[in-house]
Amino acid sequence: MTWLSKLRDGLKKSSQLLENSIRGAFSKNGSNVSFEDVFDSLVCGDMGVETSEEICNELKRQKFNTAEELLIKVAESIEQRLSSASKPFNVPKSDSTHIILMAGVNGSGKTTSIAKLTKQCLDRGLSVEWAACDTFRAGAVDQLCVWGARLGVEVYTTYPGQGAKVIPGALAYSAAERAQQKGTNVLFVDTAGRLQNNAPLMQELGKVASTLKKVDPQAPHQTLLVLDGTVGQNAFAQLELFKRVVPITGLIVSKLDGTSKAGFLVGMFAKTHTPIVAVGVGEKLDDMDALDVNAFARGLVGLEPQH
Numbered sequence: 001m002t003w004l005s006k007l008r009d010g011l012k013k014s015s016q017l018l019e020n021s022i023r024g025a026f027s028k029n030g031s032n033v034s035f036e037d038v039f040d041s042l043v044c045g046d047m048g049v050e051t052s053e054e055i056c057n058e059l060k061r062q063k064f065n066t067a068e069e070l071l072i073k074v075a076e077s078i079e080q081r082l083s084s085a086s087k088p089f090n091v092p093k094s095d096s097t098h099i100i101l102m103a104g105v106n107g108s109g110k111t112t113s114i115a116k117l118t119k120q121c122l123d124r125g126l127s128v129e130w131a132a133c134d135t136f137r138a139g140a141v142d143q144l145c146v147w148g149a150r151l152g153v154e155v156y157t158t159y160p161g162q163g164a165k166v167i168p169g170a171l172a173y174s175a176a177e178r179a180q181q182k183g184t185n186v187l188f189v190d191t192a193g194r195l196q197n198n199a200p201l202m203q204e205l206g207k208v209a210s211t212l213k214k215v216d217p218q219a220p221h222q223t224l225l226v227l228d229g230t231v232g233q234n235a236f237a238q239l240e241l242f243k244r245v246v247p248i249t250g251l252i253v254s255k256l257d258g259t260s261k262a263g264f265l266v267g268m269f270a271k272t273h274t275p276i277v278a279v280g281v282g283e284k285l286d287d288m289d290a291l292d293v294n295a296f297a298r299g300l301v302g303l304e305p306q307h
Contacts, residue, residue, distance in 0.1 A: 003289045008299040010257035010281025019302030026067035046232040048267030071301045079297035087275035088290035097179045099219040104226035106193035109254030115147040116288040126185040130155045131175035133168040136192040169211035176215040226252045232261030250277035257281040
């Protein structure tokens with residue numbers, strides 16, 4: 001199955017909601033469109049009030065002869081708003097280790113996202129290592145080590161002089177230093193799946209980021225926030241709070257196959273312009289890839305992609 005097919009299938013819960021309700025907004029006699037119903041459909045699809053209003057205002061200036069035409073125009077409006085949203089995951093060629101800091105709340109799919117991105121790196125011939133800096137959640141390090149063993153990736157869990165308690169910043173520093181010495185291409189630094197309103201743990205995230213700069217002033221080279229697609233508009237609040245602690249360079253959106261709220265990406269990007277590095281639509285290692293804006297916009301309303 002191609003990635004576009006996976007993406008479209010993964011959007012079925014969202015597209016069923018939007019397609020049926022938008023079609024229902026087109027009158028049976030084919031002469032009128034209830035834009036109030038279209039607006040309600042978009043809001044229910046979690047696009048947000050402001051974005052939904054903007055799309056409806058654009059639609060009101062046009063004439064539609066069929067429900068299909070209406071769906072196509074809605075898809076075009078969505079695609080236009082996401083035209084610059086996709087920034088595919090990439091690791092530039094460099095003589096030094098490219099350090100990627102991973103952030104996100106518990107249950108967002110952070111560990112599996114690290115594994116999926118690692119698989120992409122390995123497929124490109126890059127060497128990868130991980131730093132298991134999520135020392136707060138029971139079993140987090142073990143879970144990462146299980147994935148590391150599957151992929152043949154070394155996972156740093158200790159550091160010289162470590163006491164009874166593992167300090168995340170110290171572990172991140174040691175892992176980055178060792179990765180640099182070994183010439184490793186990519187180091188993923190996992191962090192605690194903290195609640196975004198947990199001040200002490202958010203401060204710890206900031207400390208990990210600042211500690212990495214002691215090894216490389218440019219580190220972390222990427223800071224990726226993993227968002228659970230099933231939370232809809234609540235993802236926007238998570239993004240805003242994480243951005244206060246570390247500069248988020250891109251988003252990983254997981255579990256789009258499990259939500260009817262995938263439309264939240266449209267409203268969130270309109271507000272924040274934070275690029276979307278990848279989206280996930282399943283548990284397998286190849287179930288994550290770049291956001292294809294055309295396929296996403298059309299798939300969201302039940303239409304086939306144009307390419």
